[in-house]
Amino acid sequence: MKKTISKLVFLFAVLAAYPQTDYKRSRGEGFYRCAISNTIGPGNVWIDFYALGFLWDSEPEEDNLPAPFAFPELRTEVGIKNFVSAFVESRVLSYSWKFDWLAVGGKFTFLKNKDLRFHNVGAKIEYRHRFLSEFHTSIGGFQNSLGTGFTPEGFVVQGGSLRFLALYDLDFISKFSFLPLKVSLNLGANIPFDKEFVEYSQYLVNFGVAYIGLGADVFIEYSLEAFFNKSTDPKIFSFNWSGWGSTVKTWEVAFSENPMYLTLGGRVRYPNGLALYGAVPLLISWNIGSTTAHTGTEIKVNFPEEAARGITDGFDPWYAKWKLIIALSYPIRYRQTGAEMRRSFLLLKNKKGKKKIDIDQRLNLERNSFEQEKNSDETDRKKRLERIKKRREEIEGSQ
């Protein structure tokens, strides 16, 4: 313990000498969907403002230029204990300019998280309540009048749902100081509270790799929200979507038709704590079999195998092909954690010194070199004279 404290004190002293490089990095900041197992630190408070935008089946105006969907989101996280943090998150404006959802949750990690750890394990649990209760954009009409169903952003459910994730990550810098990489894996589930929609429960997989720099991070991430399915065959759903002509629809969703995104993103930090964040999730799901354009007879004629399974309506992953997310983060209350202090130290240690033209140094060195040379010549001359004198005295003495 004493050793750790003394190490941290030493690191603090080193970093205090370089205040310009002492970025306010949150110990618990994740990528996009991919969460990091560590918490933000006790007493710390971060606030994030997100803006998310995408294009999807917008009514083409003149020249085929649609209006984008754009939603603001707010998030705040508070470090309660060293190993626990709590957060509140909300999409404050959504379709029809209405309030969408509110989420509250917590993150827990193992106690030994003060210093950098190579293996990190944690858990994140969240209750999300969706207040928006009306029909809006839907994929192929698979949505009821209360807004539960398939949307451009995936499957959403009106009311409450529980979302939990097991978090595991590897922090390479703790073992190899020249390798500031983080690899993270999340496995979890999203379960609707409404019994009618429990069969729409999903398992969640997030996997990401990030380069964590002093002032900037970049990351790439894979994320998946897939319906639980006992077999590898497509999962068959049947539902009376009252918002769509009160008819029972039967359709199937293959694994590759679940929302899967590859996200590229990054974050830039400023010494005052402000962090600018940007990410672009790109859809990588692909269609198998019929599409939403196929119904009834078309299915029977063109997809007899699907018709034999009782499929009445086609489905395809017509989710938003890309999304654009920008965010601003700021620490309302911040105290540097030992782990991030150490990370900064290791990053600084391995930072290549910037080559600068130091005019003063150059002038001084030139002058010093000249004086050194002059002095050394002078010393040599004196020594030589002394040796000659001594030798002469010896010779004269011997005579």
Add this chain to the structure above:
Amino acid sequence: MKHTTIFLTIAAIGVIHFVNAQTVKRGRNEGTMHIPASNVMGNGNITAYADIGGFLSPEKFEGNAVVGAGIGIAEILQFNAQTTFINFSRFGPTEAHLQATLPGNDRLRFFGFAASGDLYLSTSLDTITEGADVTKPEYNPYPLFSAIVDFDWLSKPRQLPLKNYITFNMADNPRLLYRFKQLSLKTGIEWKFSQHSLFIDAGVAFYKDKKNNPLVKQKYNQKYAWISPGGRYRIRNRFSLLGNFQITVYRDFEAHSVFMPDIFSVRVKFEAPIIFRETDAEAIRTLVFMQKKKEETQEGKFSPDIEGEQNVINKFEQTMSDLAKEDETFDYTKERDNLIKRREKVEALMEKIEELLKEDEE
């Protein structure tokens, strides 16, 4: 000796202050209107820009606005994103570029190279891609690649304030990426002044239709070439106003092609550094410009016979100029070797003296 040192230091401080007072906030990535430099923005620097233009094609006249920003995220990395507003109102394509240049970029370098990962988020209604139709349009992302090469003649001994640019891009018109595969090759020449610059760009673009019969092997057989002169005018040493016009000089497109290149276009762009920290490369460029200016002034003012007078400031500037040219460092090893050689010579002479003394003795 002491007085010389003090004088040298005061002179150095004076020159630095003079340079700072006159510093032009020139970004390391400044290029022409169509081609950015291969170098990237200084780490942490942020520049925002807005661009408006008028485009005349055989069918219509259109006005566009672009807003965007760039940020230096590492010494050799830059991220840049922009959005277009078509006819100043409707949402056009959004682009994101991650540009990486060769290391050793914080000095004046003759040859520069950069590779860029380009992501175009299309807002064009795509009904021709597989799976898309009129009832189910798609707006696809296009991850592409581009490369930039430039040559900075100011870094050469003759110190010509000239820069050449060449760039290869897989997108020419992002709004048509859903419809055409595209290749674009552009080149530019820029004559830089201490603040402003003049440039001329030229380019050729090749298009291959995606909608044609997939069984028939398509070629990039639709093409056009253009030329575009323009300039950069710097306001208050900080903001840049760029302007250019573009004329299509050659075009070879299919008669009923959905795309006809603009005949003529005019663009004006405003660049504002939001967070700016001067890079060594541009500080050296500024010093070279200042030195040149000083030389020009001195040529007019003084006769060349200022014998014996060592102008310390001139010497200092020469030193800086030498550094800019060669990026050299003081060679201590060489100096030490010289000293050792000299000592060896003296030792040899001493031995000779001793031998003479011995001979005397004998």
